[in-house]
Amino acid sequence: MSKKVCFITRNFGKYDPDSLKSYESIGGFTALRKALKMDGNEIADVLAANGVQGRGGAAYDMGKKWRQAREVKGEHKCVVCNADEGEPGTFKDRELLTNDPFQLLEGMIIAGWSVGADNGYIYMREEYSHLRPRLLSAIAQCEEAGYLGDNILNSGLNYRIHLYSGAGAYVCGEGSALSESIEGKAGRPRMKPPFIKQCGVFHLPTCVNNVESLSLVPPLLLDDEGYYKSQGTEDCPGTKMISVSGNVKNPGVFEVPFGITIREIVYDLAGGMENPEYPLRLVQLGGASGRICAPSQLDTPYTYKGMRQADLTAIGSGAVLVVDERTSVIGFLRMTQEFFSHESCGQCTPCREGNRHIAMLLDKIAAGEHTQKDVDTLKKFADIMSCASLCGLGETAQSALLSAMKRFPEVFAVKEEVAVR
Amino acid sequence: MSNTVHLTINHLPLEVPAGTRIIEAAKMLNIDIPHLCYHPDQTIKAHCRMCMVEVTGQRKLLAACSTVVWEGMEVFTDTKKVYDAQVGVLDLILADHKQNCLSCARNGNCELQKLCRRFNRLLPELPDISSNEPLRIDNPSIVRDPSKCVKCGRCVKVCAEVQGCAALTASNRSGDFKITTAFDLPMDQTDCVLCGQCSLVCPVGAIVEVDNTNDVVRAIQDPRKHVVVQVAPSVRVGLGDEFGMEAGAIVTGKMVTALKMLGFDKVFDTNFSADLTIMEEGSELLDRIKNGGKLPMITSCSPGWVTYMEKQHPELCDNLSTAKSPQGMFGAVVKTYYAQKMGWDPHDIVSVSVMPCTAKKYEASRPELGRDGYRDVDYVLTTRELAKLIRYEGLDLSVLPESEFDSPLGIGSGAGAIFGATGGVMEAALRTAYEVYTGQTLPRLEFEAVRNDVNAIKEATIDLNGTPLKVAIANGLKNAEEIIRRVESGEADYIFIEIMACPGGCIGGGGQPIGTNNAVRDARIKALYELDKSLPLRKSHDNPEIKTIYEEFFGAPLSHRSHELLHTHYHARPKKHDFSHLK
Structure with missing residues (x-):
């Protein structure tokens, strides 16, 4: 199996991303023309047949999501492209936005057609504001050419795309906080139900997809030979964009077939450890909200099932953060904790208060002054955050800690002089 | 399905x-x-x-x-x-809650305290990380204690969804997340109208009324002072809650006994001045109709509503009845007519009112409500504060014998009693206006058409013996806003509008016992109408003490002296209250 593939990234470098004409010259919008001849459910069926799972982190069955979005009744519906890409260590959407903005727009229009929406919103993280001119120009060119607006390509589809920049909060990657943010409110998650699919942006039925998920749609619709399905493994076909960072020689974005091992990602694609003197200590997968992988787990296949079986975050955002022995486990956990202590929205008790207490307990452990009771308290409140928080942020904020407690128990061992005190 | x-x-x-x-x-x-x-x-x-x-x-x-x-x-x-x-x-939650429970206004009826008792939290596990933010005392009505706030958001909801003020909001995030005003400004610089509904829903002691019980106790203990107290109609159907009685229990007589035992020199009834308000306001309405005055005329008894109007709709200043609220009228009468009658120097009188309302504390501080350097009402206690005083005295209200208000200024009609319920001021005014306007006796006293529900709007057309009178009633400021929209859009052509700021009217006021919810409000409204029914006197203009005060002092409604003492004026407040006169 080839370790690097080109499916979603097939257009990278092949056309001028600032020019619609250039995109058309390499076959751009062929997929849209094809889609407009299809029924919305047929499009969803293509996604389902390819076993596509959402690329944002929750890994929701994308064909199912589109079919549900299509079934929701509403005079107006929205498609949201989640370009918040806030998970630390994740930057693959940036590559897609930079190198192939038209493919994303094409995917969004197809989504609009499939689910019956009349407006699409790109919610782009504040840090990508340098990409705004490119996207705005791409949207304008599409409007000019009749790919956006009323009666698109005589299909009867009326659809517009709006670009919205966030203000930099991590939690705004969460669908309902993102909706609040687009509405001009503080980005705080809503309680669910009602779910976003029924009541999202401006309280309209909303179908939220990640940049990568939407960008995957045009090549999939044109993939008559079944290339996508031929990649990956039998239970997890296809390819995936991953962002590799940390103490490796060649960090970067790679499109890989599912089924590649974590070891292959680290040592082959990313060129191995940055400094051979410092071996690998851990890999965090899926961003700051992801679990920690110990060196003994490096041969885990990178598939949803494989990762889940190894008690690792099932792909998540596609982030692969490699950490060598210069960073201690507890130091790494404190850094992750600092991130969540900063990014919690503060609405619900477990996340607002839990993060503060866990941060203090981690400090105590780092100083070696903790007792067994402290470790128990740490575990207890990490569990409470996971099972009682209002949104996914609080639910997953302690993934790293809880997995580290399993994989690196020695880090939490109570020092003898403290124990006898 | x-x-x-x-x-x-x-x-x-x-x-x-x-x-x-x-x-x-x-x-x-x-x-x-x-x-x-x-x-x-x-x-x-x-x-x-x-x-x-x-x-x-x-x-x-x-x-x-x-x-x-x-x-x-x-x-x-x-x-x-x-x-x-x-x-x-x-x-x-406990770790982030300042646990000075013994000196907390909510000690004993705190929902967090109850949960601790329920879960037997003898040894909480986490260290105290509560904030040291100081108390926010920036207005005469409401105190906020950010260090006790549990960030439940109830106050934010009631302020935005019931009152439409949205003076309180959430700010910051994570550990810095807090409930505060926009830009952390003092309450007086926000859209707050001091209605106190936030203090009613707060589960803990993070929002409470400004406490004046000590001032009142000191005044009672001062032998040189004549300390008189008036009690609003809604207090008698709310106070019982504080002593474990059924919601809506009518405790008038027991309450009077308690006040007398507390040492007040005279115990009077705000129902009396509610009747006086009807005489003035009813006459004003008929005068405006007859002489082409500004219509619709809108009631002005609810200080939360008055502040809302002054902040949000100053264009309506001339629509408000110039009649003072019953509290204001009572204060003026006590320090003039009654002082004269008793031969007291008004400066030696300490006038206390017991109100179901936190905004009344602010109302009493308005410079319009006083003269010659004294305030007409010196201290306003909420129903909750009165309960504190009764407990301080060691009394159990529920078993006290009953006694009567002092006279004069102690007789109130049924019309005065229903002032506490939404639609009640309207009905009271109609009873008098009808008879004065038509010169005939009302065939039936009850105007069911104007009796309103909690958190609702009601419209009706009343037949004044051939003359139709279009009226509207609203409680809750969000409903008030809707009424204003209808008026200003020209959609409705009401002649007379009754607005009470709090849901259900004063019986649901922000100074009522903790635990007041809409079901309790319904019970209190029912109680006030029952009280009205049980009284021998049910029309304000039939009140003998009212007749006497006009004979002896005011002459007639809208007389020169009435205007001087019983009427007031309003002014635009560009969203910023000036409380500097308090310093």
Whole structure:
């Protein structure tokens, strides 16, 4: 199996991303023309047949999501492209936005057609504001050419795309906080139900997809030979964009077939450890909200099932953060904790208060002054955050800690002089 | 689709209407799922996460307040996982709550305290990380204590969704998340109208009224002072709640006994001045109709509403009745007419009022309500503060004998009594206006058409013996705003509008006992109408003491002296109150 593939990234470098004409010259919008001849459910069926799972982190069955979005009744519906890409260590959407903005727009229009929406919103993280001119120009060119607006390509589809920049909060990657943010409110998650699919942006039925998920749609619709399905493994076909960072020689974005091992990602694609003197200590997968992988787990296949079986975050955002022995486990956990202590929205008790207490307990452990009771308290409140928080942020904020407690128990061992005190 | 859903809670089967939430379903089995942010009158917030329960097949715990039941659902409220989560959340809240319970206004009726007792939190697990933010005392009515706030968001909801003021909001995030005003400004520089509904829904002592009980005790203990007290109509149907009596219990006589035992020199009835208000306001209405005055005329008894108008709709200043509120009229009468009658120097009188309202504390501080360097009403106590004084005296209200108000200024008609309920001022005014306007006796005293529900608007056309009179009634400022919209858009051509700021009217005021909710409000409204029915005197203009005061002092309604003492004026307040006169 080839370790690097080109499916979603097939257009990278092949056309001028600032020019619609250039995109058309390499076959751009062929997929849209094809889609407009299809029924919305047929499009969803293509996604389902390819076993596509959402690329944002929750890994929701994308064909199912589109079919549900299509079934929701509403005079107006929205498609949201989640370009918040806030998970630390994740930057693959940036590559897609930079190198192939038209493919994303094409995917969004197809989504609009499939689910019956009349407006699409790109919610782009504040840090990508340098990409705004490119996207705005791409949207304008599409409007000019009749790919956006009323009666698109005589299909009867009326659809517009709006670009919205966030203000930099991590939690705004969460669908309902993102909706609040687009509405001009503080980005705080809503309680669910009602779910976003029924009541999202401006309280309209909303179908939220990640940049990568939407960008995957045009090549999939044109993939008559079944290339996508031929990649990956039998239970997890296809390819995936991953962002590799940390103490490796060649960090970067790679499109890989599912089924590649974590070891292959680290040592082959990313060129191995940055400094051979410092071996690998851990890999965090899926961003700051992801679990920690110990060196003994490096041969885990990178598939949803494989990762889940190894008690690792099932792909998540596609982030692969490699950490060598210069960073201690507890130091790494404190850094992750600092991130969540900063990014919690503060609405619900477990996340607002839990993060503060866990941060203090981690400090105590780092100083070696903790007792067994402290470790128990740490575990207890990490569990409470996971099972009682209002949104996914609080639910997953302690993934790293809880997995580290399993994989690196020695880090939490109570020092003898403290124990006898 | 079936309209009912079958589920089990702790293995007990039950059938509930579709759409019921777990917390409500549990209540049907008399299981009270612990909660802090949930409030029966409010939309769901799901913030505090105290009410987490386990549901078979669900990976996470579910919030009982926000989760709607489904067919076949199996709920567990008492498993180890649930217990750990609930106690854990409680410990997290406690650690961020300043625990000076002994000196807290809510000591004894704090919902957090109750939860601690329920969960037996003898040794909370987490260190105290509560903030040291100081008390916010920036107005005469409401004190906020950010260090006690549990961030449940009830106050934010009531302010925005019931009152439409949105003076309180959430700001910052994570550990810095707090409930405060926009830009952290003092309350007086916000859209706050000091109605105190926030203090009524706060589960803890983070929002309470400015306490004046000590001032009053000191005045009573001062032998040189004549300390007189007036009691608003709504207090007598609310006070009993504080002493474990049934919601809506009428405790007039017991309350008078308690006030006398407390040492007030004279115990008077605001119902008397409510009747006086009707005489002036009713006459003003007829005068405006007859002489082409500004219409619609809008009532002005509710200081929360008056402030709202002054801040949000100053264009309506001339529409408001110039008649002072009953509290204001009483204060003026006590320090003029009554002082003369008794031969007292008005400077030696300490005039206290007991009100169901926090905004009345502000109203009494208005410079228009006083003269010659004294205030007409020196101290305003809420119903809650009166209960504190009664407890201080060591009395159990529920078993006290009954006694009568002092006279004069102690007789009130049924019309005065119903001032506390939404639609009551309208009905009281109509009883008098009808008879004065037509010169005939009312065939039937009750104007059911103007009796309003809690949190509602009512419109009616009253037949004044051939002349139609279009009226509207609203309670809750969001409803008031709707009435104003109808008037200003030209959609409605009301002649007379009654507005009370608080849901249900004064009986649901922000100074009423903690625990006041819409069901309790309904009971109090019913009680006031029952009280009216039971009184021998039911029309303001039939009140003998009212007749006397006009004969001896005012001459007639709208006389020169009335205008001087019983009427006032309003002015635009560009969203910024000036309380500098208090310093």
